[in-house]
Ligand SMILES: *[C@@H]1O[C@H](CO)[C@@H](O)[C@H](O)[C@H]1NC(C)=O
Ligand SMILES: *[C@@H]1O[C@H](CO)[C@@H](O)[C@H](O)[C@H]1NC(C)=O
Ligand SMILES: *[C@@H]1O[C@H](CO)[C@@H](O)[C@H](O)[C@H]1NC(C)=O
Ligand SMILES: *[C@@H]1O[C@H](CO)[C@@H](O)[C@H](O)[C@H]1NC(C)=O
C-alpha cells in the first residue's frame with residue numbers, strides 16, 4: 001500500500017507541474033488528447049482522486065479515442081479549444097448528394113450535435129454550396145426553425161471563365177451564418193429533374209466551413225476532395241445571463257474574472273480581468289500578469305523603470321529624475337528636460353572633471369619635479385655637508401641661516417636688474433629685502449664645480465663664525481638653487497674705491513677718516529689672519545672690496561676668493577686671483593698667495609688712501625702705471641708730499657702721515673717675509689691713530705710749523721729721522737724697500 005501510494009505520488013508530480021504551469025485543466029483530469037489540450041470547463045471523465053466530473057457541465061464532456069488520439073465532441077473531432085475566446089474548433093461532414101439516378105437527388109442532411117451550449121460562430125464561418133445544379137440549405141433550429149442557403153448553377157462542360165478560387169455563384173456559392181444559430185442541419189439537393197446522368201458533374205455539396213478555409217476550384221466540380229470541413233463553434237456556459245448566473249452557486253467565473261453575456265443572450269462566458277491571465281473557469285482563478293517581465297506587455301523605457309501592480313504596472317523614473325518612465329514620456333535629470341542638454345551637461349561635467357584632475361596631476365608632478373630639483377641642488381651645493389657640520393657643532397655663535405630659494409627670490413623681486421648692486425668675476429650681488437624688513441646683499445656666485453663644494457661649505461661655516469665690526473657679516477646661504485647664494489648684511493654707503501676716487505667726495509675725506517679706515521681694515525685683516533681658529537687669507541684686498549656704512553666705518557667684504565689656510569700650512573697653491581695692482585708681486589714667482597699677500601694688497605690700499613690715486617692707471621706715464629712702485633720711487637727720492645692727496649697733510653699730522661707712508665712702504669715690499677704681519681700693521685696704525693688723538697689739540701697749535709716742514713721735500717730723510725716714533729723702523733724699511741725695489745726690477 002505504502003509503495004503504491006508512493007508511486008502514485010511520483011506519477012502526480014508531472015501532472016501537478018503541468019497544472020500549476022498551465023492551470024488549464026482540473027487536477028487529476030486528462031489535460032491533453034493527442035495534440036489538443038483540454039482546458040476546463042471541458043473535460044473527460046472524472047477526477048481520479050475526488051471522483052468529480054472533469055467538465056463543468058455535461059455539454060462540455062469530451063471523449064478521447066485513445067487508438068487514434070483524437071479528441072471528440074460527440075462524433076466530431078476537436079482540433080482546438082479556446083477558453084479565453086470561448087471557441088471550439090471542430091470538423092463536420094460535408095452534405096453530399098449525387099444524382100446518378102434519373103430524378104431529384106436524395107437529401108443527405110448533416111447535423112451538428114443538438115446542444116444549446118454551442119452556436120455556430122457567425123463571425124468565423126460561412127455556409128458554402130458547390131455544384132452545377134445545387135440547392136444548399138442550412139437549417140437552424142432554435143425554438144423555431146429558420147433557414148438559409150444558396151443555389152449554384154453552371155453549364156456543362158465547365159467554362160473557362162469560371163473564376164478559380166472565387167465562390168461567387170457559378171459552381172460555388174456562400175452565405176453568412178446568422179448570429180446565435182444552434183442545432184444546425186445542412187442539406188444539399190438539385191434543383192432540376194436530371195434525366196441524363198452522364199453530366200460532368202452529377203453531385204451537389206453543402207457544408208459550413210471556417211471562413212477563408214475553403215478555396216474554390218473548378219476541379220472540385222468533377223472531383224470534390226473533402227469529406228470533413230473545419231468550423232468554429234462559440235460555446236457559452238449554461239443558459240443564463242451573467243446577471244442571473246452570478247448569484248447562483250454554479251456560477252462558473254472564478255477569481256479575478258469578468259463575466260460576458262453571449263451575443264444572443266443565451267448563456268455567458270468568463271474572462272480574466274485586464275492585467276490577469278489564466279483560466280477564468282479554473283478554481284484557481286486568474287493570476288496577475290507581471291507585465292514588467294514581458295517587454296511587449298509594458299511601455300516602460302526599461303525593466304528597471306517598471307513596477308508591477310496587481311492587475312497592472314507602473315512606469316517610474318529614478319529618484320531625482322522627472323518624467324513618467326514610459327517610452328513616450330522618458331526620464332530626465334532635474335537640471336534639464338532636454339535629453340540633448342542632458343548629454344551635453346554630462347559631457348561637460350565629465351570633461352571638466354577630466355581637465356581638473358589632469359591639471360591637478362600636472363601641478364603635483366611639476367611641484368614634485370621642482371622639489372626634486374631643489375633637493376638635487378641642495379645636495380650638489382653641499383647642503384648635506386653643511387647640515388652635518390651644523391649639527392656637529394654646539395657653538396651658539398654659529399648663526400648661519402639656510403634660506404629657501406623662494407625667500408630670496410621674493411627678496412630680490414625675482415633677481416631684478418634694478419636691484420643689482422655689484423657685478424664682477426665672483427658673480428652678481430643683489431640688494432634684497434627680507435620679509436622682516438631687513439635689507440641684505442645677496443651674492444649669486446658663479447657656477448662651481450663639485451670639487452669646490454666642500455671648500456665652499458667650509459668657508460660658509462668659517463665666515464659665519466666671524467663676528468668683527470669691520471667685516472661684512474655673512475647671514476646665511478641658500479643651496480636650493482643651481483648656484484649657491486650667499487646672504488650678507490647690506491652696507492649702504494658704497495666702497496672705499498668710490499670714496500677715494502670720486503673727486504667730489506674725496507675732498508671731504510679728512511686725514512683722520514683715512515687713517516681710521518686704514519686702521520679698521522688692518523684690524524679686520526689681522527683678525528682674519530690670526531683671530532679665527534684657522535687662518536683666512538682674503539686674497540682680494542682692494543679698495544673696491546672695502547665697504548663703508550653711513551658713519552664711514554669700513555667693512556671688509558667679498559671673500560669669494562678667500563681661502564682657508566690650515567695652521568700647518570703657510571701657503572696655498574692657487575689659480576691666478578686677486579686684482580692687478582694689488583696683487584703680491586711674489587705671487588708671480590711662487591704662484592702662492594699667503595697672508596703676506598694680503599699685507600701687500602693692504603699696503604696698496606693705504607697708498608691709495610694717501611695719494612688718492614688708483615692702484616693701476618694707464619693714463620699715467622709708463623713708470624707710474626703701478627701705484628705702489630710709483631709711490632716707492634717718490635718716497636725714495638724724498639718727494640712724498642708731491643704724491644700725497646691734496647689737503648691731506650698739515651703741520652699737525654705731517655709726522656703721522658709720514659709714519660703711515662713708511663708703513664705702507666713696508667707692506668709693499670717685494671719679499672713677503674720682509675713685510676710686517678697684519679697684526680703688526682694693525683698695532684702700528686692703532687698707535688699712530690692714538691697719538692693723533694692725544695696730540696690733537698697740541699698739534700693744532702703747531703699747524704704752521706708743520707706746513708713749513710712739509711714744504712721741504714728734500715729734507716725727507718731728516719724728516720724721518722726727526723720723528724722719534726718709528727724712527728728705527730723707518731731706517732730699516734727704507735733700505736729694504738730700496739733694495740727690494742731694485743732687485744724686483
Ligand atoms: C457528472 O456527469 C454525469 C454525466 O456525464 C452527470 O450525470 C452528473 O450529474 C454529473 N455530475 C455533476 C456533479 O455535475
Ligand atoms: C476509435 O476510432 C476507431 C477508428 O475510427 C474506431 O474503430 C473505434 O471504435 C473508436 N473507438 C472509440 C472508443 O470511439
Ligand atoms: C486554438 O485557438 C486559439 C484561439 O483561436 C489559437 O490561438 C491557437 O493557436 C489555436 N491552436 C491550434 C493548435 O490551432
Ligand atoms: C455520374 O453518374 C453516372 C451514372 O451513375 C456515373 O457513371 C458517373 O461516373 C457519375 N459521374 C461522376 C462525375 O460522378
Ligand SMILES: *[C@@H]1O[C@H](CO)[C@@H](O)[C@H](O)[C@H]1NC(C)=O
Pocket residue numbers: 102103104193194195
Ligand atoms: C423526372 O423525369 C422522369 C422522366 O422524364 C419522370 O418519369 C419523373 O417523373 C420526373 N420526376 C419528377 C419529380 O418530376
Ligand SMILES: *[C@@H]1O[C@H](CO)[C@@H](O)[C@H](O)[C@H]1NC(C)=O
Pocket residue numbers: 142143144
Ligand atoms: C424557446 O423555448 C423555450 C421552451 O421550450 C422557451 O422557454 C423560450 O422562451 C423560447 N425562446 C425563444 C427565443 O422563443
Ligand SMILES: *[C@@H]1O[C@H](CO)[C@@H](O)[C@H](O)[C@H]1NC(C)=O
Pocket residue numbers: 114116141142143183185
Ligand atoms: C435540433 O434539430 C433536430 C432535427 O432537426 C431536432 O430533432 C431537435 O429537437 C433540435 N433541437 C433543438 C434544441 O431545437
Ligand SMILES: *[C@@H]1O[C@H](CO)[C@@H](O)[C@H](O)[C@H]1NC(C)=O
Pocket residue numbers: 195196
Ligand atoms: C441525355 O443526353 C443525351 C446526350 O446529351 C441526349 O441525347 C438525350 O436526349 C438526353 N436524355 C434526356 C432524357 O434528356
Ligand SMILES: *[C@@H]1O[C@H](CO)[C@@H](O)[C@H](O)[C@H]1NC(C)=O
Pocket residue numbers: 212213214215
Ligand atoms: C485556402 O487558401 C488560404 C489562403 O491562401 C489557405 O490558408 C488555406 O489553407 C487554403 N485552404 C485549403 C483547404 O487549402
Ligand SMILES: *[C@@H]1O[C@H](CO)[C@@H](O)[C@H](O)[C@H]1NC(C)=O
Pocket residue numbers: 324325326328329330
Ligand atoms: C507619460 O508621458 C507621456 C509624455 O509626456 C504621455 O504621452 C503619457 O501619456 C504619459 N503616461 C502616463 C502613464 O502618464
